[in-house]
Amino acid sequence: MALQDVADRSLHDKLRRAERRKKIEAVSLIGPLLLIMLIFYFIPIGMMLYRSVDNSQMREVLPETAKALVHWSGEGLPGESAYAAVVADMKVAYPARTLAGAGRRLNFDQVGFYSLLLKSGRKMKKLGGPPYKEKLIKLDKKWGNPQYWTVMKRGLKNITLLYLLRAVDLRYDDKNNIVGVPEEQAIYASIIQRTVYISLSVTILCLLIGYPLAYFMATSSASVRNLLMIGLLLVFWTSLLVRTLSWILVLQDKGVVNSFLLSLGIISHPLPLVFNRIGVYIAMTHVLLPFMVLPLYSVMAGIPSYYVRAARSLGATPIAAFFKVYTPMTLPGIGAGCLMVFIQALGYYITPALVGGPKDQMVSYFVAFFVNERVNWSMASSLGVVLLLMTGSFYLIFGKRVNITNMKLG
Template sequence: MTFAASEGADNSNDGKSLRKKLLRAERRKKFEAIGLVTPLLIVMVVFYFVPIAMMLFRSIDNSQMAKILPQTSIAIQNWSGEGLPDEITYAAIVGDMKIAQADRDLAKVGRRLNFDLVGFHSLLSKSGRKIDEIKGPPYKENLIAFDKKWGNEQYWTVMERGLKNTTLLYLLAAIDLKYDENNKIVKVPEYEAIYVSIISRTVYISLSITILTLILGFPIAYFMANTTPRTRNLLMIILLLVFWTSLLVRTLSWILVLQNNGVVNNLLMFTGIITEPLDMVFNRFGVYVAMTHVLLPFMVLPLYSVMRSIPSDYVRAAQSLGAKSITAFIRVYLPQTLPGIGAGALMVFIQALGYYITPALVGGPRDQMVSYFVAFFVNERVNWSMASALGLTLLILTGSLYLIFGKRVNIANMKLG
């Protein structure tokens, strides 16, 4: 009744002016809110989102090629893709190669095209060294005289693809796909395919770690949420101790503990349980142990915070209504911890996906995850594009899992601390 009356009064008066007044009154608050968020927002955009976007762009960026071979990139646009290109294109590439050879840029082109078609690097460096010997036409014949490959249609297909401003080559390679001779996207032969299995291995290890931390973390969180403040603080310190030592130290100490003449093996041999030392490090087992240890707090803390907010009355109520302890736990307590499980699992899983140092140190060659290969391409191959393509694959994977997972657990309900 009161609502209707006030609405009526609003209409009969000038409702617009009331809204204006409200907006004016709220404006100050809005400015204050924006003012508080702006510094962080700027920092995030400048130092986080922009570099990431630039890095990710490298996975498809190919503009450098057209800069090194400018005439060729224009001339080759007239090529139908059938047969060999015309004399103008051959003339253009000879001109471009002369300049590139003088500027020492030809090797870059070679590396890049070799990624698409093995043999291109040697072709270009071989031809580049002698390119000044070609003084005039016919360029086509002269080049083919250098190397028969210049008369091979496939090399020109790769060249044409390689001179475009963007390329899908790296992204395709990151999921074990490539272009065939007919410019079609196909699977790479089985002996070359590695990335899909690396990605699925990464997901598998991350999932295993998530489940392990949940199994270990749930009882700890429950105990912490339901014990005396004294015990709780002690447990919290033990748990957070993980954060106070460097990741490297923690990982290396696991090597000391788990190695063949390490503490665990010595103890087991001393007690006579085993006679030969067990292989516990530089294999999958070591990765699981070390990563579970490092990521455990990220599972326990959200779980603990959710569990603390569940009054003991719920379980009591369930029991008073006739439920056994186990039924009360499963039907009343567990569902209420789901936001915590969701948040914890998400944090552990996403962090595990990107883990690099720990598997690199305590894992064997078959336990390396995607980030290892990202580092490999950056540090050893100096192939930023491939590193970036792998990174993008990982990001897309994480994002889509987050969306699927988020729908199931209702992200809005999640508690992160």
């Protein structure tokens, strides 16, 4: 073997070892963060997504009934064995206080189930021995209604689509078909619509207000630009709550805007500007405006002025030069700004909750509502899934064209 070969091989080995060391280094640098994110973020998100369809707790409360209903065809009423099973389950679950939770879940599908289960559970002690079918039906005639048994069978499956369906105003009918909910119960589709509508309006308002501001900043002298930038960044860094609070104060009946208009005699009564949709638009546009102006400005600052001047010297009118030459060059900024504002607006909760009325609340509000007031985690998770799908789809459609990570953050 020639000496050259040995040298080559050892160089090769050294290179490979160096490469490996680099890999180990990268893994040990990224690893800790990835691990924490996995345990405390991605797994929780996954569990929340699963929670929207998870129904396994029902089988823990009513195990015998679940077993007995497996072979039931779903036609007419089930046999005595199912009645005996439900009695056995209630006898355990009522004293253990787990029956109420199961009743609440079944009630979500069929109104009246909660009271039926609790009322029956309470009377289990005095029920006596079998056969139970007649006794239960005598106790409450709902036990003789096949609809309740259909709901029971559907409600004891380990996975349920009930909550996801309800989050888009759908439900099962008595034949297990998926149908729309009755009109007076349909609320979520309009909430989703409202969320998109408000977000879109706020995005357009931000663009209309932000574009001239960014343009002015990009084309004015350094001292004016600095003053504007300081104002913008002060707003950007000020707490969201403080900004929302300031709008409540400014827009209230005795606030600055109304007192000003009253003193000028333009109006004779204070205008309702807050705790309604107008307040939501004004405050949300204000809160999200920096996310529009900053990317617009960073694009505009890089556009040399000679393009527009060239267009003008070639005979373009000022308007044509602006819209045909300047505006197209700012499209990346418009895209980044609109995407940032729109996606953030979709998930807004605090600002509408504080300055909006009951008819101005968006999807996020109802997620919190189902957690804090209804303690219905399945419904909260289902609305969470809807919100995530909305945000995710917009991000997937438009995010490719707009590089969010490159966005300047103040």
